[in-house]
Amino acid sequence: MYQDFSIQKLIKMGSLVTVLCVTVFSTISIKNVYVGNGSIFSHMRLLSTNQIASVKQGLAAGVGSTFNAPYIQIHQRSGEEAKSIPVLLYHSVVEGPDEKSVWIKNFEQQMLTLKRAGWQTVTLTDLKLFINGKKKLPDKSFVLTFDDGAEKSYYPVDPVLKALGFKAATFVITKRSIGPESGTTYYLSETELRGMLASGRWEVGSHGREAHGNYSTSSSPGTLRFMSNRLWLPELRRRETQYEFEERIKKDFAESKHDIEQAFGTTVLAYAFPFGDFGQNSDEREYIEPFVSAEVGKHYPLAFYQVWAGKGDSFNYFGQGGHMVKRIEVKPEWSAEELMSVLENAQPKQIPYTSSGFSKGWRTLWGTVEHYDSLLRLSPAASSASAAVFLEGSQEWGDYLFRARVDWERAESISLFVRHRNNKNYSACAFTPTAVSIQNTVNGAANTVIKNKHELHIPRERVWLVAQVDGTTVRCYLGSTLLAEAQVDELAPTGGIGVQVWHPTVGAAQLTLHEVRVADSKDAVEILSLMPSY
Amino acid sequence: MNQDSQKRERVYIRVWEYLETISLWFLFFFIIYIILLIKVAALDDINNNIFFGLYSLIITVYILSRFFLAYFHRKIPFDENYQPSVTFVVPAKDEGDNIAETIRRFAYVDYPLNKIEVVAINDGSSDNTLQEMLRIKEEIGDKINITVVDWKINRGKRHGMAEGVSRAKNEIIIFIDSDSFIDKNCVKHLIKYFSDPMVGAVSGHTDVFNRDTNLLTQMQAVRYYIAFKVYKAAESIFANVTCCPGCCSAYRREYVFEFLDDWLNQKFLGGQCTFGDDRSLTNFIIKKYSAVYSPEAQAHTVVPDKFSKYVRQQQRWKKSWIRETLIASTFMWKKNIVAAISFYAYVFLAISSPIVFVRALFWVPYTTSTLPLEYLFGLFLMLLLHGLYYRIHVGKRSWFLAVISFWFNTVILMWQLPWALITIKDSRWGTR
Numbered sequence: 001m002y003q004d005f006s007i008q009k010l011i012k013m014g015s016l017v018t019v020l021c022v023t024v025f026s027t028i029s030i031k032n033v034y035v036g037n038g039s040i041f042s043h044m045r046l047l048s049t050n051q052i053a054s055v056k057q058g059l060a061a062g063v064g065s066t067f068n069a070p071y072i073q074i075h076q077r078s079g080e081e082a083k084s085i086p087v088l089l090y091h092s093v094v095e096g097p098d099e100k101s102v103w104i105k106n107f108e109q110q111m112l113t114l115k116r117a118g119w120q121t122v123t124l125t126d127l128k129l130f131i132n133g134k135k136k137l138p139d140k141s142f143v144l145t146f147d148d149g150a151e152k153s154y155y156p157v158d159p160v161l162k163a164l165g166f167k168a169a170t171f172v173i174t175k176r177s178i179g180p181e182s183g184t185t186y187y188l189s190e191t192e193l194r195g196m197l198a199s200g201r202w203e204v205g206s207h208g209r210e211a212h213g214n215y216s217t218s219s220s221p222g223t224l225r226f227m228s229n230r231l232w233l234p235e236l237r238r239r240e241t242q243y244e245f246e247e248r249i250k251k252d253f254a255e256s257k258h259d260i261e262q263a264f265g266t267t268v269l270a271y272a273f274p275f276g277d278f279g280q281n282s283d284e285r286e287y288i289e290p291f292v293s294a295e296v297g298k299h300y301p302l303a304f305y306q307v308w309a310g311k312g313d314s315f316n317y318f319g320q321g322g323h324m325v326k327r328i329e330v331k332p333e334w335s336a337e338e339l340m341s342v343l344e345n346a347q348p349k350q351i352p353y354t355s356s357g358f359s360k361g362w363r364t365l366w367g368t369v370e371h372y373d374s375l376l377r378l379s380p381a382a383s384s385a386s387a388a389v390f391l392e393g394s395q396e397w398g399d400y401l402f403r404a405r406v407d408w409e410r411a412e413s414i415s416l417f418v419r420h421r422n423n424k425n426y427s428a429c430a431f432t433p434t435a436v437s438i439q440n441t442v443n444g445a446a447n448t449v450i451k452n453k454h455e456l457h458i459p460r461e462r463v464w465l466v467a468q469v470d471g472t473t474v475r476c477y478l479g480s481t482l483l484a485e486a487q488v489d490e491l492a493p494t495g496g497i498g499v500q501v502w503h504p505t506v507g508a509a510q511l512t513l514h515e516v517r518v519a520d521s522k523d524a525v526e527i528l529s530l531m532p533s534y
Numbered sequence: 535m536n537q538d539s540q541k542r543e544r545v546y547i548r549v550w551e552y553l554e555t556i557s558l559w560f561l562f563f564f565i566i567y568i569i570l571l572i573k574v575a576a577l578d579d580i581n582n583n584i585f586f587g588l589y590s591l592i593i594t595v596y597i598l599s600r601f602f603l604a605y606f607h608r609k610i611p612f613d614e615n616y617q618p619s620v621t622f623v624v625p626a627k628d629e630g631d632n633i634a635e636t637i638r639r640f641a642y643v644d645y646p647l648n649k650i651e652v653v654a655i656n657d658g659s660s661d662n663t664l665q666e667m668l669r670i671k672e673e674i675g676d677k678i679n680i681t682v683v684d685w686k687i688n689r690g691k692r693h694g695m696a697e698g699v700s701r702a703k704n705e706i707i708i709f710i711d712s713d714s715f716i717d718k719n720c721v722k723h724l725i726k727y728f729s730d731p732m733v734g735a736v737s738g739h740t741d742v743f744n745r746d747t748n749l750l751t752q753m754q755a756v757r758y759y760i761a762f763k764v765y766k767a768a769e770s771i772f773a774n775v776t777c778c779p780g781c782c783s784a785y786r787r788e789y790v791f792e793f794l795d796d797w798l799n800q801k802f803l804g805g806q807c808t809f810g811d812d813r814s815l816t817n818f819i820i821k822k823y824s825a826v827y828s829p830e831a832q833a834h835t836v837v838p839d840k841f842s843k844y845v846r847q848q849q850r851w852k853k854s855w856i857r858e859t860l861i862a863s864t865f866m867w868k869k870n871i872v873a874a875i876s877f878y879a880y881v882f883l884a885i886s887s888p889i890v891f892v893r894a895l896f897w898v899p900y901t902t903s904t905l906p907l908e909y910l911f912g913l914f915l916m917l918l919l920h921g922l923y924y925r926i927h928v929g930k931r932s933w934f935l936a937v938i939s940f941w942f943n944t945v946i947l948m949w950q951l952p953w954a955l956i957t958i959k960d961s962r963w964g965t966r
Contacts, residue, residue, distance in 0.1 A: 004607065020570060024570045
């Protein structure tokens with residue numbers, strides 16, 4: 001054989017190989033510390049897409065420099081103050097269209113469209129002060145949030161924020177992003193979060209430590225949520241007691257806050273409920289929901305949850321108080337136009353108000369809603385006896401005259417909601433063919449304040465139903481005729497309008513709304529004089 | 535005074551060159567470091583896709599192992615007492631420009647001329663090749679014995695080589711291409727290995743003669759250099775060189791005689807084999823004996839300077855590669871285990887490369903809308919390694935441009951192996 005394995009050569013080659021191995025190994029270890037385990041390539045790819053996207057975003061937004069994001073606004077902001085502020089929720093942003101996550105292209109378009117329409121982000125601190133009525137914010141302010149602390153919620157996103165001068169808050173699962181078990185290709189690492197905080201564009205909030213998992217009871221393994229169930233304790237072979245449940249929740253709130261504050265030295269202002277769950281759908285919601293909502297406020301000034309129908313407006317109002325904050329989850333299929341339309345729909349409405357085709361803001365509370373020919377048709381779900389809509393953005397209305405022109409197709413009773421804050425707190429004028437009553441629902445408990453019989457003939461089509469609320473007085477009219485009037489003591493001082501239809505036969509109710517007009521209560525007399533009488 | 539400043543200048547130059555070499559070597563190992571980093575970091579990806587992950591790992595290990603093994607290749611000293619007789623065999627067709635110089639060089643080698651004879655075969659040339667041969671015979675015929683064989687009709691290179699072997703009277707046959715030029719010391723460095731009776735063939739080190747013509751030839755210069763100095767040396771450690779190329783190789787006549795007929799009449803898929811003569815002959819030899827590489831036996835050869843010619847040449851080489859590799863696979867497992875593993879690994883890599891290429895450049899970008907940056911970058915790094923090695927050993931020769939060209943050509947010509955497989959029955963040479 002023609003080999004030369006002399007000592008010299010062996011030593012040379014040996015030391016070279018050793019040096020190479022040592023350097024490679026130490027680089028990988030350092031990299032693991034900094035950016036977590038996982039392919040260096042995916043990190044490099046993320047970083048480079050980050051950089052390329054920065055440039056692209058800068059060009060798209062028409063800004064001069066992407067490193068210094070001064071920006072040119074296309075639409076001047078109105079200079080008015082915001083009455084309410086939305087909080088947008090995203091998770092990850094992905095490269096190709098996906099059912100679960102928002103597409104980068106859509107995200108970029110959404111942000112760009114928001115910017116051009118004059119929207120601007122505000123910080124969590126601003127939000128806190130706004131909600132507590134301590135700071136006014138300009139109109140078209142919003143808060144941008146990302147849940148889970150995934151790498152994909154940062155790398156594709158940050159260049160966009162940089163170019164448009166936006167700030168955002170990321171809610172991390174502290175177990176995944178901080179500490180010994182942290183650092184994978186999927187979740188952001190401590191070092192990356194530190195970098196994000198240092199950039200000034202990001203704030204960090206808590207998304208729980210253990211709260212984002214799926215847990216078990218004996219009957220349903222692996223499918224239960226942390227926040228809304230007393231879990232099964234396998235070693236003790238029983239379910240948690242209420243006390244144990246409460247301690248577990250408190251621990252998660254406290255520990256995740258501590259994780260973040262200790263790692264980064266910041267104060268954590270907000271907690272985002274995993275899955276938006278704070279016990280509201282739980283089997284034991286009567287005590288779990290109030291406990292969780294109250295407990296979170298002891299640790300965090302702000303607690304975010306995703307809105308669903310019936311909780312009222314999806315925006316957060318100036319001075320609404322408390323610590324629970326609503327968020328709008330941006331769905332993967334939404335384009336920029338759809339997002340804008342969602343935001344516009346929820347914009348506060350002004351009095352005097354006229355519904356123009358019911359296009360903006362009319363949201364189902366329960367049942368289904370169809371729009372056709374600028375009318376609104378209300379029908380219940382197949383197994384339900386009633387359906388209801390409300391007008392998003394009317395939540396801050398105080399005293400008003402609410403007129404609705406309806407076709408009484410198939411209904412035993414039609415109600416006009418007034419001072420509607422949510423499905424547990426509202427008042428209503430309920431009209432039936434023979435009687436009118438004023439009802440008030442407080443914390444879910446409904447009671448009839450007054451019920452008057454009437455002998456008016458209610459036409460099938462185009463009949464005007466009217467409700468007036470003035471201070472604590474509620475009045476119900478059929479056309480120009482006053483049918484009921486009462487003082488309602490526990491009436492909410494402000495609240496919006498809605499309409500409900502009910503029929504004893506399940507699935508049978510139907511109502512068509514032609515138009516809705518709302519005027520200031522002061523003008524009631526004048527307007528009523530022009531109403532028809534039946 | 536003048537002498538002192540001259541001395542100082544020389545010292546400066548030496549220091550500068552030394553620093554340059556150090557930094558080039560540093561760059562060389564830095565690139566290996568980056569390559570290793572990428573591969574180690576991508577180890578988890580192997581689980582995602584075993585085939586492509588393994589491919590990536592194997593090709594890195596293979597290429598790095600070539601450098602590693604080549605480092606341990608041993609040169610043997612020249613033995614004054616062993617000086618067998620030599621026959622140069624030079625088959626030529628339409629090589630009137632170069633043939634005279636090729637043959638002339640034989641008379642000026644550093645070896646006893648009385649032990650040298652030349653058999654030059656004019657294989658049906660249509661130009662002045664025959665005249666040139668006769669002319670050079672006149673010129674140096676008194677120094678060494680030259681036989682000129684004239685065939686009016688072309689019979690093919692293999693027949694030419696076989697004719698040379700039959701007419702040869704000496705112990706060692708040295709095949710030289712009609713457009714190759716040997717150095718003075720080529721003969722003695724080829725010969726010295728034959729003192730080992732196991733050795734049946736020796737490959738010389740051939741560099742590109744027309745290196746500076748254009749970017750294509752410069753790229754080929756890098757390829758040739760690395761193919762010999764690194765890849766053949768790595769094979770030679772185990773005395774298992776798979777191809778002693780026809781541009782400059784030596785064979786022991788006695789052993790060649792054993793398979794002359796089989797080689798001459800070699801058939802493949804029902805047709806006569808008309809190219810890959812050198813590879814084929816080497817295969818016959820290493821089945822029974824050894825083949826080694828002599829890094830000091832220096833020769834130069836002319837390479838295609840036009841892209842179309844180059845592509846055709848590569849196509850021929852790919853076809854003969856397919857045929858000869860199939861044949862070699864049947865007995866390579868009997869050889870030294872490292873040599874065998876290297877061989878089969880190389881076969882796997884060569885076959886998989888077009889598949890990996892198509893996936894990386896078309897499939898992955900199509901399905902994920904991302905650019906195939908990792909693949910192209912990884913390929914570039916590997917080729918950069920080759921280019922740096924060349925630069926360090928040979929010096930500044932537009933090496934970087936050559937690397938880029940190498941990279942380009944690899945990408946563009948990746949289809950050649952599959953195409954060679956499809957057209958393997960077509961045994962035409964194309965235009966040479």
